[in-house]
Amino acid sequence: MKKPAVGSIGLSEASLDFVKQYIGNEESDVLDYVPFPTITSAFIFFFSLGYELEEIRQESSTSNIARGFNFEIFEELVVEDALSMKKSLGATISGYAEGGIAYIQNQMKKGNSLESFIKGKFGE
Amino acid sequence: MRLVYLVVKDFGPYRGSHRIDLTGVEDSTAFAFFGAKNGRGKTSLYNAMRWCLFGEVVERAKPVSGQAVSGGKRPIVGSPPQKFLMNAVCLENDKKQEMQVMLFAKRDGEDIQVTRTATSNTTLPRDDSELTILTEVSTGGNRYENRDAEEKIESFFPRELERFFFIDGEALEEYTAMMAQSSVGGLKDEIRSILRLPALTRGVDDISTIKRNIGGQISRQKKAGRAASGSKKMALEKRKELQKVQSEIDDFHRRIRTTDETLEQITDKLQENSELRVHIDNAKNLQIRIDEKKKFLKRTHEDLVEESKEAWKVLLWKKAESMYEETQNQLETITNSSSQAKILSKQLEKREIELTEFSGICVECEQPLPNLEKHKEKLTNQVKELKEQIKELQSTAGLNQDELRDRESRLRKFKPNSGSQRRILNQNKRWMEEKEHLEQMNEELSGLNDRLKDSNVEEAEALITRKGELDQLRRELVNKQRESESKARALELETNKLERAGKGSAIDRFSVNIENTLGRLIVTIENTIRLYTEKAREEVEKASTNVFMEVTNAPETFSGIKLDKDFRASIRLRKGGVATSPSSGMESMMTISIIDGLRQVSGLKAPIFFDTPGRSLDEEHKNLMLEYFWRDHGQQFFIFAHSGEFKLEETIEKYRDRIGRAWTLTWPEDNEFCPECKSTNRIQLKKKSDWRCLDCSNEWDTSEPHTVITQLEI
Numbered sequence: 092m093k094k095p096a097v098g099s100i101g102l103s104e105a106s107l108d109f110v111k112q113y114i115g116n117e118e119s120d121v122l123d124y125v126p127f128p129t130i131t132s133a134f135i136f137f138f139s140l141g142y143e144l145e146e147i148r149q150e151s152s153t154s155n156i157a158r159g160f161n162f163e164i165f166e167e168l169v170v171e172d173a174l175s176m177k178k179s180l181g182a183t184i185s186g187y188a189e190g191g192i193a194y195i196q197n198q199m200k201k202g203n204s205l206e207s208f209i210k211g212k213f214g215e
Numbered sequence: 216m217r218l219v220y221l222v223v224k225d226f227g228p229y230r231g232s233h234r235i236d237l238t239g240v241e242d243s244t245a246f247a248f249f250g251a252k253n254g255r256g257k258t259s260l261y262n263a264m265r266w267c268l269f270g271e272v273v274e275r276a277k278p279v280s281g282q283a284v285s286g287g288k289r290p291i292v293g294s295p296p297q298k299f300l301m302n303a304v305c306l307e308n309d310k311k312q313e314m315q316v317m318l319f320a321k322r323d324g325e326d327i328q329v330t331r332t333a334t335s336n337t338t339l340p341r342d343d344s345e346l347t348i349l350t351e352v353s354t355g356g357n358r359y360e361n362r363d364a365e366e367k368i369e370s371f372f373p374r375e376l377e378r379f380f381f382i383d384g385e386a387l388e389e390y391t392a393m394m395a396q397s398s399v400g401g402l403k404d405e406i407r408s409i410l411r412l413p414a415l416t417r418g419v420d421d422i423s424t425i426k427r428n429i430g431g432q433i434s435r436q437k438k439a440g441r442a443a444s445g446s447k448k449m450a451l452e453k454r455k456e457l458q459k460v461q462s463e464i465d466d467f468h469r470r471i472r473t474t475d476e477t478l479e480q481i482t483d484k485l486q487e488n489s490e491l492r493v494h495i496d497n498a499k500n501l502q503i504r505i506d507e508k509k510k511f512l513k514r515t516h517e518d519l520v521e522e523s524k525e526a527w528k529v530l531l532w533k534k535a536e537s538m539y540e541e542t543q544n545q546l547e548t549i550t551n552s553s554s555q556a557k558i559l560s561k562q563l564e565k566r567e568i569e570l571t572e573f574s575g576i577c578v579e580c581e582q583p584l585p586n587l588e589k590h591k592e593k594l595t596n597q598v599k600e601l602k603e604q605i606k607e608l609q610s611t612a613g614l615n616q617d618e619l620r621d622r623e624s625r626l627r628k629f630k631p632n633s634g635s636q637r638r639i640l641n642q643n644k645r646w647m648e649e650k651e652h653l654e655q656m657n658e659e660l661s662g663l664n665d666r667l668k669d670s671n672v673e674e675a676e677a678l679i680t681r682k683g684e685l686d687q688l689r690r691e692l693v694n695k696q697r698e699s700e701s702k703a704r705a706l707e708l709e710t711n712k713l714e715r716a717g718k719g720s721a722i723d724r725f726s727v728n729i730e731n732t733l734g735r736l737i738v739t740i741e742n743t744i745r746l747y748t749e750k751a752r753e754e755v756e757k758a759s760t761n762v763f764m765e766v767t768n769a770p771e772t773f774s775g776i777k778l779d780k781d782f783r784a785s786i787r788l789r790k791g792g793v794a795t796s797p798s799s800g801m802e803s804m805m806t807i808s809i810i811d812g813l814r815q816v817s818g819l820k821a822p823i824f825f826d827t828p829g830r831s832l833d834e835e836h837k838n839l840m841l842e843y844f845w846r847d848h849g850q851q852f853f854i855f856a857h858s859g860e861f862k863l864e865e866t867i868e869k870y871r872d873r874i875g876r877a878w879t880l881t882w883p884e885d886n887e888f889c890p891e892c893k894s895t896n897r898i899q900l901k902k903k904s905d906w907r908c909l910d911c912s913n914e915w916d917t918s919e920p921h922t923v924i925t926q927l928e929i
Contacts, residue, residue: 115520121509122650125516126523139527143534167625168535206647213529213640 098179101153137191146190225305227259251880384827447717467696528631759812822851829860
């Protein structure tokens, strides 16, 4: 069976900025919703969301993130997509993450928030 | 006082009760004579009378450094070799030990009965503390017991005169030695006794004690006077210190009052802005609650982060789950196909053997088959069919089973823990609610702050802060004031004490006067004692001289007794001076003379008891002594003599006209007659010491040391 290239994962500058607002740090206010301790954990969440919703977007310019992160664990899930789209595994996974982010951004435009989305999504 | 009867019971060698009738010696011209060998109970009888009257028997006195030192008190009960008063057989054998002596007497026509009884409290008393002593006196129709009885005895026979009436011949030499020695004590004390001066001396001692106490008091007053000036100075210093502390207290009072006034003003102002105050308080309280809520929300968020770690798995699993199940199904199909292929292979093997070894006999029932060709065709088709089925199953089982297992394993990693979705949802929900609540509170606080924005909050807060400070200051001032008040009270007490001490310098003149008066009184009494003693000395010397001149065997050589100013006794010579080395017999006569002189000067009318009177006297002196004492002096005279001093028969024969009664004290072995009826008609029993009276059948043991009192015919 033919295998796709591994590639690397990354997000666009805008998506990265968006993701960073959900990463907790010492300056976070108690009212801030920051459920992710690291960018990697946030990236995985948004990838999972995009994959589950089958939302995939490909950004032209990306910033690599989490070089040490072994994203090949998701190979099983995206390998066919990668082959069909003729893209590397990293590009496919990043595409799903971008898709998840875009979905939430759309929800926010409708007046929802990440926490309310989770409330609705996980309450199904 | 004259004795009438004497009863002794279980005293010394006197076993049982013995009654001595003294009625014959009631006449003043008669005397009583007790004669016996040594050890037969003369001294015991003498001691029985002493015990009855005075409650104790004191051993003979001994001269120590010129003073007569009393011997020890002889116990009532004890164990040999210790000497004790109770009859030994009574003590050992009787169930209830009891010793008793009774004296019946007449005094100024009145009957007196003195009874002293010692009764055991236990079955075998070991010391006198286990005895009950009862003293009884009956006189004038009245009965007295114990202390009252003792007082009654003292009234007619003073204890301190005992030795002038109970004369111990064996102690005469010691008495003589004592009289020849120091002026301190000795005869001087005896003279004081007959003058009954000890009581007066004790009175002087008491007054001296009072005087000493008053003197001590005056001395302390003088000392206090000296200390007073120091106290006064210290009192002034303390007073100044006290004034300073009181000034501090006043200052505290003033400051507390000022603080109270300020507090009152602040309270008034705060009351004017009471609504504002409520808002301020509410805002403060709300801020506190918000702070708490923030802490809680932070903790809730931490929990949320923890739970959210699995959120991506929950999302992924929605799709990965179907892939996982598909893989599992495939693996199951492979497993089933493999098993099925194995089963079919066995069937195929069996059919092929059946076909190869076909013999026309059914392998099942072993019967010949009806249509051999048809059956063979059927077998061939079955083999073909089985081969196709096995081929198909093997193609399914031929899939890469390991690859599928790896895939299953990889997919399983996306499977979230049980209940993760629910927990994430709940934690998210909870955080959102708390957040909403906090936002509401912030909004409320913001509203309150908006309301307070236009008010003079700063002033109100400053007032509240000031009030708190003043409350604290007031508490401190009150504490300091209390401390100062406590210090002032202590200083007040100390100052008052010192001021009193400062005033106490004056000596109590009344006490001084009393001390002086007592001093003069003591001198007067002591002078009187000295005067009386000197007078008594002269009288004793005179009386002793009279006695001595009657009892001496050399009246032409000696002129009497001399008692010098130091109360030393000696025998005067007619030619002048005193005998420098008189014989012991002469000294004994001197001593007897002085004792009788003392007795006469005492003025007490009581019987005289003389134990072993003739000891160390020659025949002439013994006769002269009897001649003197047995003269009518208006007193009864009891003599307890042993056979070495006075031969019983000779004495009775010689003084028959003057002897009222005479007794002999014997042990059973001394007599050849029955102790009961005095019959000589007796027989010896089996045991040599046992005898029986043929007249009265009385039996007795002559080995028993029990004294028998036998009255003699005069």
